[in-house]
Amino acid sequence: MGRFISRRRFLTYAAGAAVGTGLYGVAWEPRRFHIADESVVIRGLPQALYGLKVVHLSDFHRGHWVSEDHIGRAGDLARTLDADLVVLTGDFVTGRASYAWSCLDALGSIPSRLGTFAVMGNHDWWTDSTVVRRALARAGVHVLSNAAVRITLDDSPLWLLGVEDMWSPAFSLAKAVYAAGSNEPRILLCHNPDVFATASAWGLDLVLSGHTHGGQVCLPGIGPLLLPIRADRRLASGTHRVGRTSIHVTRGVGVVAPPVRINCPPEVSRITLHPEADYPVA
Template structure:
């Protein structure tokens, strides 16, 4: 009974996960650059608009330099796309809000989700990149489409980047890590896993690095968010929803 009560209440126990990430190629002028990441909102009958509004309020209170949105804004029903986009349109960051799509966005209506986000001033990156400039210096910011639906094109997203500049990639699915390491990506921000959503203690210890948090392959680091919403059932256990505050530091 106690486990059931915890599982039903945990989706509402929104946490702030603070991580410092050291990056060898981060320009010194961008030391302490702050990114807030939100992922897997899944606005639907299982995840209310109030839950998303709370995440947006927390994100704004953290006063980030950038907000990164890593996909799955809705689940299956198109009617939730507009209110979700409108709520996300209230996000504020010094240097902009950037987004990529997830598998549930494609299963619902990817063009609709994209158009609604862009109408709110959110820059949706679909297998594309750009030289992101702030504080008088720059790095390559890229976003890829979703791997689960077969539309990810990392090479295209990195086209135009310089060999020695720092590369930050937004992706929904963390399976991109191995490919990104081959391309010399410095940091990936991803979601998709929900931290397992139901994470029994033994399973959490065995697989934590695969499902959530900070991981690495070679010189490429990845941060995987547990996300905000839920799918299948409105429950979480051992992996509460999160707003991620990532502070980039020059290694």
């Protein structure tokens, strides 16, 4: 014969579970890094770029809630991923631009054959993006500001486009697209995945974004709770494709307030490029 528990005991259990989940979300999960190992197919990928590994980190948010040690762990993980190219898609700081110096020092250099490239995020703009850009330059990171750079491996080309944050007055995807060639593979770095539909309309091959933190708290049956995007909620995290354009949205390294992650651990991503079998190779 079953027995009902008293209302008082039920409330005690519920409060205990809530406190336990909160402590887990604040003290444990934000430190439990996940490595996202993804593959993306690119039309016309030159043979020399088959298997190219792009290591992608974002949303460090160095500041009151995110320590140098935490960012150092992300850097240590990234250095194990045998990168050919490293990209950093914004939000290096929270609250104060001067945190950018310790963010980049803690991250350390991540060796790669083709270098490290970055774009600004909304938090970099909200503090002082000039200081953040200076810290990136000192660390040897190339910042792409509505611009494009043609990188080559064994004479095979790949365009890397980067734009200012979509919430800043400086954002211009058109400038970056016009700066790039159109007959060679094009990868866009944009902090905010809301750019995806436009990038797809331009026929870009791959978009790498952050900004969402995966929602920070993902509840079963509900999904991500904190999602600062207007686009499809599926763009909260992961890899998706529409037509010829793929996107990878990383959950990022750090957190913003409330400094909690539940069912949404921080992430370091590695995207491996593959050719599309039924498309002529350049």
